[in-house]
Every structure is written in C-alpha cells, then in structure tokens.
Amino acid sequence: MDQRQIVTVILLISATVAADYVRPRPRKILHFPWNQRSPSQPQQVHVSLAGQNHLRISWITVDQSSPSFVEYGTSPGQYNLISRGESTSYTYLLYRSGKIHHTVIGPLDPSTTYFYRCGGEGLEFQLRTPPAQFPVTFAVAGDLGQTGWTKSTLDHIDQCKYDIHLLPGDLSYADYIQSRWDTFGELIQPLASARPWMVTEGNHEKESILFLKDGFESYNARWKMPFEESGSNSNLYYSFEVAGVHVVMLGSYADYDKYSDQYSWLKADLSTVDRKRTPWLLASFHVPWYNSNEAHQGEGDGMMASIEPLLYAASVDVVLAGHVHAYERSSRIYNGNSDPCGAVHLTIGDGGNREGLARKYKDPQPAWSVFREASFGHGELNIVNSTHALWSWHRNDDDEPFRSDQVWITSLASSGCLADEMHESRKILMAP
Structure with missing residues (x-):
C-alpha cells in the first residue's frame, strides 16, 4: 500500500468516526382509516x-x-x-x-x-397519579404534529417512566382543518389517557379568521387546563404544583406587557411560591428567548423583555420552550449573559411535526449555547430530590431513543440565589 492509499484510508476512517449518524429522510403525515364506532363511545x-x-x-x-x-x-x-x-x-x-x-x-x-x-x-x-414527593419525572416534547416521526417520539416517550408530560405548544398542527384535531386526539390517546398532559398554546393553535374567529377556540374547547384553579382568567396561561415542583405555563400569544393580565397574574403567582415546600420552579412557553438557530430569530424578544425579570426575580430553575424544530440547551443565563442565578433554557420543539427540522444554526455558536442539534426527539427531566435533577435529551432519528445530551442541574433554592443580599431583584415581585 503506497502513501497515497494510506492517506485515503485514514481520511475515510476519520470521516466515519466524525459522522454521528446518517440523518434519515422525512416521514409522511399519518393517515387514520375511518373506524365505525357507537356515537356515544368516548x-x-x-x-x-x-x-x-x-x-x-x-x-x-x-x-x-x-x-x-x-x-x-x-x-x-x-x-x-x-x-x-x-x-x-x-x-x-x-x-x-x-x-x-x-x-x-x-x-x-x-x-x-x-x-x-x-x-x-x-x-x-x-x-x-403523580407522586406526592420526589422523585418526579417530566417527559417533554413540543411541536408534535401527526407524522411518522411523531409516532416514533410517542413510542419512545411510552418507554420512559414519567409522571407528567409537558408540551410547550403546537399540538395537532390542525391549521384550520378541524378534523386533524380529532385524529391528533386519537393518536395520543394511549399515552394521554394514562398520564397527565399539561400543555400551552403555540402559533399553530391560533386558527383565527378575520371578522369570524378570534383564535384558540378549538384549543380552548378541547384542552382545558387548570387556569381557574391557579387564579388565572385565561386558559392560555396557568400554573400547577406537583411533588415539590411549581410550574408556570405561559402564553407566548397572550398579552404579556407590564399592563397585561398575564403579567399581573404571573407576578402574583410567583410571589406566593414557597420554595421550602416547592424547591423547584419551572416555566414553559412556546417561543424560545435564547435561540442560536437561524429559524424564528428574535420572535421571543418582546416577551423576554417583559417577563424575564419576573422569572429571574423568582429564581426559576429551568425554562422549556418549543417553536424551533431542533434541540438546544443553554448554560444558566439572564439578560443575555451567563449568570449563576439565571435559568437553564431548553428548546425542544422537535417532536415530529410535518414542517421538518430547523437545520441551520448561527456560527459561531454563542457562549451561552452548550449543546444543540437538529434532530427529532424528546426530553426527560427527572427531579431526584430538592437539590438535584437529571435532564436528558433523547434523539429518535435512529428509530431508537439515543441519549444524545445529559446534564445534572442543581436547584437555585439550594445555591444561595434566594438570599436577599444575593438576589436584590426579588424585590420586583413585592413591588405594587
């Protein structure tokens, strides 16, 4: 073997090692055959x-x-x-x-x-039913839709020993074709009938028609969330508590400025959170604030300017978003800069929708962006105890749930960020 052949072999081996996997082709929208049932059958x-x-x-x-x-x-x-x-x-x-x-x-x-x-x-x-104390596990997948990849994601979530499913917007991708809401309900029933599914709205839920429909009518009718139980006046934003975790589900498509009902409700809700009883605080909404993908750049800036100071003041641990059809994990961040008292932001809008993946990322990768990949998949947040949680992201492009990213997260309640001398911004929650 001459020198040229040796170099060629080395380059081929290097290319093979560098390639994580061969990205599969898109999958088609699922078709649901007509099934004759009794009109009164649930x-x-x-x-x-x-x-x-x-x-x-x-x-x-x-x-x-x-x-x-x-x-x-x-x-x-x-x-x-x-x-x-x-x-x-x-x-x-x-x-x-x-x-x-x-x-x-x-x-x-x-x-x-x-x-x-x-x-x-x-x-x-x-x-x-969910547990009353730690550990508690959340499965997370946004932007689901009804494709072959959606089915793969749901199959992988079904293998996860989770207690609650969080869905940060874009559920059925009905997009005005109302029968698709029905087929989506049929598709997810095996999982959604067995564990609580907590959702918030995305842009594909809006379905407004000028002068005829305001929007979110289908979503609000079908997916009633505990907004009344949490003191909210809108199904588009609410909160709930489970096993030492307080979760705020916010509306990217509801008014969020400082004079809005959502802002007032969120401020009041966060001010009543007892971090001794619920040491973990999560937030979820559709449009990400920290996003290094070329898709949907800047769309969350307005909401971030208004709401991020409230979440920071309350020491929110983790923020979960969708919208961008790819996965990304940040370091702890606030106001665009690394901050040990900021939240970890997770973009997980990669459930399997028909629009495909957002493949292009900005280069160079921002310092706050720790891990990013344009693949379909789901996340699992296992909150082990009052101080530690294990986050993992499972790529399913291989048809098997491959754990591609994993990190331990320490709660801010145990890190000293709640002390007044360390976190002066908390006063924003107490201001009239």
Missing part, C-alpha cells in the same frame, strides 16, 4: 391536572346527548366512585365538533393506579 381521552389531588378527564362523543360523568376506582371493573362534569362544543365554518366532556375526579391518592370509564360505556382506561 374518543380522544386525555388527562390533565386540576388542582391539588385532582385530575380532569376529557373526551369527545359524537352523540350530543351523551352524559358527562366518570366512574372510577382502584380495581379493574370496580367503580366505587363517580364524578359529574361539564361539556361544550364549537363550530368552525362547516365543521361541528362532537360533544367535548370535561370531568374532574378526586381527591385521589398519589402514586396510585386508577381504572376509569367515561360516560358509562366504552373501554376501561387506567391512569397513574
């Missing part, structure tokens, strides 16, 4: 938190006269408890929704499996 069942020790069961029936109640218990087929709820429906141009049922059940025991049936007929479902 469909699109999903679960969400609804205040302390309570869950909300939501489902849809074609039959508008179907009752809104849930029978449940801790043994299969034995329902010794019953809760009655409410229902709604909506029309959208020529589309008329089925009857949308929302029923709150509880009080429930933590870390307990319950069996339930909706409306007195149909399949029996089972769910697992």
Whole structure:
C-alpha cells in the first residue's frame, strides 16, 4: 500500500468516526382509516391536572346527548366512585365538533393506579397519579404534529417512566382543518389517557379568521387546563404544583406587557411560591428567548423583555420552550449573559411535526449555547430530590431513543440565589 492509499484510508476512517449518524429522510403525515364506532363511545381521552389531588378527564362523543360523568376506582371493573362534569362544543365554518366532556375526579391518592370509564360505556382506561414527593419525572416534547416521526417520539416517550408530560405548544398542527384535531386526539390517546398532559398554546393553535374567529377556540374547547384553579382568567396561561415542583405555563400569544393580565397574574403567582415546600420552579412557553438557530430569530424578544425579570426575580430553575424544530440547551443565563442565578433554557420543539427540522444554526455558536442539534426527539427531566435533577435529551432519528445530551442541574433554592443580599431583584415581585 503506497502513501497515497494510506492517506485515503485514514481520511475515510476519520470521516466515519466524525459522522454521528446518517440523518434519515422525512416521514409522511399519518393517515387514520375511518373506524365505525357507537356515537356515544368516548374518543380522544386525555388527562390533565386540576388542582391539588385532582385530575380532569376529557373526551369527545359524537352523540350530543351523551352524559358527562366518570366512574372510577382502584380495581379493574370496580367503580366505587363517580364524578359529574361539564361539556361544550364549537363550530368552525362547516365543521361541528362532537360533544367535548370535561370531568374532574378526586381527591385521589398519589402514586396510585386508577381504572376509569367515561360516560358509562366504552373501554376501561387506567391512569397513574403523580407522586406526592420526589422523585418526579417530566417527559417533554413540543411541536408534535401527526407524522411518522411523531409516532416514533410517542413510542419512545411510552418507554420512559414519567409522571407528567409537558408540551410547550403546537399540538395537532390542525391549521384550520378541524378534523386533524380529532385524529391528533386519537393518536395520543394511549399515552394521554394514562398520564397527565399539561400543555400551552403555540402559533399553530391560533386558527383565527378575520371578522369570524378570534383564535384558540378549538384549543380552548378541547384542552382545558387548570387556569381557574391557579387564579388565572385565561386558559392560555396557568400554573400547577406537583411533588415539590411549581410550574408556570405561559402564553407566548397572550398579552404579556407590564399592563397585561398575564403579567399581573404571573407576578402574583410567583410571589406566593414557597420554595421550602416547592424547591423547584419551572416555566414553559412556546417561543424560545435564547435561540442560536437561524429559524424564528428574535420572535421571543418582546416577551423576554417583559417577563424575564419576573422569572429571574423568582429564581426559576429551568425554562422549556418549543417553536424551533431542533434541540438546544443553554448554560444558566439572564439578560443575555451567563449568570449563576439565571435559568437553564431548553428548546425542544422537535417532536415530529410535518414542517421538518430547523437545520441551520448561527456560527459561531454563542457562549451561552452548550449543546444543540437538529434532530427529532424528546426530553426527560427527572427531579431526584430538592437539590438535584437529571435532564436528558433523547434523539429518535435512529428509530431508537439515543441519549444524545445529559446534564445534572442543581436547584437555585439550594445555591444561595434566594438570599436577599444575593438576589436584590426579588424585590420586583413585592413591588405594587
């Protein structure tokens, strides 16, 4: 073998080692065959938190006269408890929704499996309630849609031992075609009927029509979140607590300036958080504030200017966003600079949507950007105890959940950032 051949072999080996994997081709939108069912059979069942020790069961029936109640218990087929709820429906141009049922059940025991049936007929479902104390695990995937990659993401999340799913906006990608809301509900039912799904709105939920529809009507009707339970006057932003974690779900597409209802609500909500009882504080919304991808540059700047000082003053530990169809993790950051008392920002808008990946990043990589990759996947936030959490991101472009990024995060409540002398900005929460 001469010198030229040796060099060629070395270059081929180097290229093979440098290539992490061969990126697969896009996958098509899923098609759902028509399935004949009884008009009163519950469909699109999903679960969400609804205040302390309570869950909300939501489902849809074609039959508008179907009752809104849930029978449940801790043994299969034995329902010794019953809760009655409410229902709604909506029309959208020529589309008329089925009857949308929302029923709150509880009080429930933590870390307990319950069996339930909706409306007195149909399949029996089972769910697992979240724990009352650490550890607690959140699965995270935004911008889901209904493609083959969405199915792959959901399959991988199903392998995760998680307690709650967080979805930072862009759910169904219905984009005005209302039947796609129905197929999305069908697609996620196996997971969403078994664990609470906590969502916030994205731009694909807006669906406004000038002079006819204001927007978010479909989203608000189908995905009722615990906004009333958390003192909010809008389903577009709310908060909840679980196992020592306080989570604020914010609206990138609701008013957020200092004179807005969302700003006033958030300030009041954060000021009441007891970090001794809930040492972890998370925030989630759709449009990222820290984004080194070329896609959607600057779109979160207005919200960041208004809301970031509140989150910093409250010592929010982690911020989860979507919108950009790629993954990125920041260092602790505030006001554009590294700050040991700032939040870790995670962009995870890579659930599998039909628009594809955002492949182009800015070069050079900003100092605050620790890890970034344009692949589909999901995240897992395992909050182990009051001081430590393990974040991992699992790329699924390989058809197997490959853990591509992982980091331990220490809570700000244990780092000294809550001390008044260390965190003067906290006074913003107490100001009138």
